[in-house]
Amino acid sequence: MDNTENQKNSCACSEAPKLIFACSGAADVGHVSDLAARKLSAEGVGKMFCLAGIGGRVSGIVETTRAASSILAIDGCPLDCARNSLEQAGFTDVQHIRLSDMQMEKGKTPPNQENVDKVVQQGRACLIA
Template sequence: MSKPVVYACSGCSNVARIAHDIALNLDSDGLAEMSCVSGVAANVDEMKTTATSAYQTIAIDGCELSCTKLCLDNASVNVDHYFVVTDMGIEKRDKWQDSIIDNSKALNFIYKSLKEKGIEFNV
């Protein structure tokens, strides 16, 4: 696989939604292929093969609980690029109380960080 595989938080807070939305954006922008972290954690053969054969792996967690990274670690999947939304100065709130400003802040941070590591748009 020539693109990184991206996994994201699936929690129920604003920062979980931001993490998930950024993973969807990375996929739709052609920078990475999004895959299912719960499938990896459940040891689903297809998902595990995707994870272990990835060119590079990106993990995005919403908060310091690090559920996405722990799922990948427990499945012996190497994470090359790791981001935690709350580490970007975004406060964790209940459910979907997010804002476009928080979303944009996290998206810009992650895209810039990945660009510095050679993962960027091919235009």
């Protein structure tokens, strides 16, 4: 068997992704959510993915999300826009972080490293099991 045939017969499987969807809303807590998701993604804990694609039912984004090993939604406030968008698209097995549950209040939470790191720490706990 030549190398080309070996490649055809080898498993092309890889581990299912851990996807992170963040509120990236206009408020400070949305900014913190977004920065935390980006940091988790940069650290390789999971992969930040497109919440707008879920809302718009973009087929490739929805299919990739269906294949995820875990899904994390990070919301800034109790409106839970990220989690609700995922649930309305049919994703019910969603881990969830809400910044307001972490005493981060809309309009009073600067997007600084300390606040981002608190969310990242909780995100790591959700995705690394």
